[in-house]
Amino acid sequence: MTLTHTVPAPSSTTSSWWKSAVVYQVYPRSFADSDGDGIGDLRGIRARLDHLQRLGIDVLWLSPIYRSPQADNGYDISDYQDIDPTFGTLKDFDDLLADVHERGMKLVMDLVVNHTSDEHPWFVESRSSTDNPKRDWYWWRPARDGFAPGAPGAEPTNWESFFSGPTWTLDEETGEYYLHLFDPKQPDLNWENPEVRQAVFAMMRWWLDRGVDGFRMDVINLISKNTNLPDGPVGNAGLGDGFAHYANGPRVHEFMQEMRREVFADRPGDYLTVGEMPGVTWQDAVLFTDPSRGELDMVFQFEHVNLDHGPGGKFDPRPLQVSDLKASLGRWQRELGPTGWNSLYLGNHDQPRSVSRFGDDRAHWRESATALATVLHLHRGTPYIYQGEEIGMTNAPFASVEDLRDIESLNHYREAVVTQDAEHVMTAIRHIGRDNARTPVQWDDGPQAGFTAGSPWIGVNPNHAWLNATAQYDDPRSIYCYYQHLIGLRHNLPVVAHGDFTMLLDDHPAVYAYERHHDETTLLVMANLASEHADIELDVTSAELLLSNTETGTPPKEGRLSLAPWEARIYLSTSLR
Template sequence: MAKRVFKIAGVFSLACLLGGLNQPNRALAQSAPVAEVNGYEPKWWKEAVVYQIYPRSFKDSNGDGIGDLNGITEKLDYLQKLGVNVIWLSPHYDSPNADNGYDIRDYEKVMKEFGTMADFDRMLAGIKQRHMRLIIDLVVNHTSDEHKWFVESAKSKTNPYRDYYIWRDGKPNPSAPNGFDPPNNYPSFFSGSAWQYSAPTKQFYLHLFAVKQPDLNWDNPKVRESVYSLMRFWLDKGVDGFRMDVIPLISKQPGLPDLVPGTDFVKLWANGPHRDEYLQEMNKKALSPYDTMTVGEAIGITLAEEPKIIDDNRHELNLVFNFDAMRISRGDGYSARKWTLPQFKAIYTNHANVLSKTSWDTVFLSNHDAPRLVSTFGDDSAEFRVPSAKLLETMILTLRGTPFLYEGDELGMTNYPFTKLSQFDDIEVKNAYKAKVLTGKMSEEQFVAEAHQFGRDNSRTPMQWDATSNGGFTTGGKPWLAVNPNYAQINAASEVEDKDSVFAYTQQLIALHHAHPALVYGDYKDLDPENDKVFAYTRTLGDERFLVVLNFSGSSIEFAWPDEVKAARLVLDNLPGLHGTGKGRLSLNPWEARIYKY
């Protein structure tokens, strides 16, 4: 039976790799069912390794200091060499850039700074030629206030586009600006009220994010049809799916009542009464004719609610990003929170226990909204940056779920050494500064220190390609955001040629992940949940079994060899030549990661 499982899995993996990548997506959706692997229905997006590109920071091709689509095309061979087979492209749409592209002015145009639609088509063709796939950001909870829908909506209460957005009368208050208080007490994610007064019609519009990001009214069927139309536009071009930004927020609470003090407003907003109905409608009208990958940003969604959204039988989304692990070290605002390794491990174990065979997980610890991976979960000192970066990649690529890597993770890129407010570009930081420092709640020194640790600009500094000026990111004089000054020591050119680099090790891990069904569909078991230094787990599928041992500390320690693991063979070690074993125990060096097959 086990041999049959492996044969099926192997055939499917080969089919995913070689078949269908250059065919129209619409035809693929009607493919015949494939035999299950360990109870799971095989899908290409379950077997994928995804690499996120933040285009503004990836590669500048024309010297203007801003990354662009042609820069991505230039580096496709690099991504192919790394071994990833799905690219997630952060917003590339036409935008005034109030929130770096998450405020979209035109969904069917490319941002001028990034290039043209012809450049996009050329990039997409290059991706397909290299047997990779592309998913793009879908930002449809809100638009830019410069989108033609909103421009029309704001003109009058009788405009045909008025109900494309959420407008409400304010509460009369002669002492308030414009004579009105906001309609309710909703806060914005970017500080301040979630309501903005508009003088032409003397009403407020809702913006859960920036003032320039008005929320769409998903209760209006015309809005939903407009969204599905723009999705089909990109799918017909050959895009393979979407990462859906803050998608649980699309269904608002009826009547928009004031928040009761102490309410977890994010969870409230994420569980609107029509969320699942709208996602199912989206699936039916926009996604089902195509063979797509969909992953939702599960803001406000608890682990208990997550399976409902990604259950295959409910036809909503394929995957979601649950942020329990990524945000374990962060408290309110930019403050730090103490955490332990047992707490961290429990998140993954709980996911494994809660998700059924008809749902699938994601594995990630970094993205464009988070600080750098190694600076947050590893040790970015000169001594331990490389081994701890390798250890984190080991975990991400061997746990169960589709792994997502963020640009620069494969190099061990670190947080930027911010020391003053003027170095930040992020609107979130600027608004938080107004709310915290200008109101006297926090000193500027403390604020900058916290933003340095957790600010989003840490991950948005330009990609470090080589040791030349600006890290090879741009030939122009000044990049849009400063390059980390450690680019001479940490860069792609040196790592690609170094067999002991983070890049080379990540390359090996990705190849291992692609080659072994057990590392995709295999069962997961945490062998020592209470160990506060070591994360040790098995991945098993039939006769194929792996043991992964990770020392999450800067100290040398000993770990008891698991009784259930017999005659194991070392497959990969992030500290080659330094490992040691004794009878019944493992001697682990600081930040050492090992993968055994048994």
């Protein structure tokens, strides 16, 4: 790795603080276990804050830690204002929050309000009778006309759940069906009811009063449904695709603006709000993130992480084409940039490990991990690092379905093996399954990777013997060290946070290159995202090599560059334009 430039002090004039910030997502169950029960917890996170501070992280985003039956690893919440005993207590949370703030970092909570757990008191009341005052807090419907409750095809709509099977489950006691876009234990809240919205807003204010610095909002663009609940086009599974009827619904912007007014208006402080939005387009995102509309700071979009999905969907993966990635991310940079703001990510708790998915985790593990990070972090937007990404954690070698824990993968396996070879199904799950992101963080080469003194809830990747944080801290060529440099560039070079964006070499099949310009400074970023050499024509003779992920790259010659496999370079200039 080459670092040849000392960056200047940061500009004294910046706009929203999160434009120069880097967010780190912690999946608490798999981050660090303090009590030996095999499950990560809040005290474990607190004990590892040095790792984040040393990296240069500004914001810690916690995946759900609320009280939950854990049907979907905490995304099924039974009490929004308590901590699940698995993770600790409210005092443990307060202690963690105080430590985070003392280190100059912020903490963002995961907000899951499209649905609750079926064990939440709201739903327990709602299902108790058809005339309960909270009945309308959820989506209840009788059987389809002409069908008896429970009969095949009697569900109110033909929609298929994100986790397989129908989106409706019959409640035997009341004889009606309730809607759940995800698991049957995750009934959808009815945001059409103003009492629901006010209860959610009161809960959010409670957390802000406690000191949290904002929210990442889970599938927040699903909260407004078409109240007519029409059927969707029938797919291969015999169920319908209802997405057009429950995503980005008719009142979603109204609801988001109401949330901003009710929760954040007239409140001292500068909070971060980011909405996870499956299926959102850049046109939608412009509306959600336009500051003048008072909705969100940024959104998580899925377009680029769906590019390797084949005709059969997520579990039918195909190789990613670099040209497709450039077209997608470039479009979001170009279209969203003038008005709103991008969130930048390749991995999270719902995605496999980026170096295994988009890189070469065998022959070019280090180089591909750092090349992907280079391309991502220097775009216009706020970068998100998923735990372990900063040390290059890879997908896990799950031997069989017994090694899996994720409800999505388990449901898919159960259905797919009816018509497909079991090993073929497992191969796809090993590549794209969510459990890849949920194996424990690899802290050292000791037993269970330093994650726990007990037996971990999901198996540790055996490559922790050499791939671990401790081995990288003091290695100047490590992936961790390279991430430190990338984060430093965002903190210290105004062009990274505030510069415009111009895609270069649009048609090159392997090299991802772009230019950022701000005031009199230009940043030129390039990376060969392939395992073969690549030659390009770019004149960098007047620029200074700022950072590279190789020790000795080929010098530029007469406007041409030769990039080694997965080589990344960053040039700084005041005269490239």
